[in-house]
Amino acid sequence: MKLSVEISKYPLKDEYIPAIKDFIDRLNTYLDLKVITNTMSTQVFGEYDLVMDVMKKEIRHSYEKYGRAIFVCKFIEGDLSPGKD
Template structure:
């Protein structure tokens, strides 16, 4: 099953840009995902189990490395990427 996810990250820190960039860079290192970033959010597309395990691992890494953040996510079944 394919999954599409839209993620917005809101670090609770005044210097928030490096925290967001780090999360996006780590997402892009995973094979099997399509990651598209714009000024409002990051979209992740791929196989359900892969997407969920990557998001879980990278959210945890963000909390451990940078502290408190708010993640707002939308999960939609299917591949809604522009390339699909």
């Protein structure tokens, strides 16, 4: 099953850009995921189990490295990446 996720991260600190950039950079290391970033959010597309495993791992890593942050996520079944019918 395919999954599409839209994520917005809001670090609760003054220096927020490094925490957001690191999260996005880490998502981009997974070659089996399609990751699209814009000024408002990051979208992740891929196989359900892989996407959920990556979200679990990378959100935890973010908390451990940068501390408190708010993650706003929307999940929808299917591959809704641009260019898909």
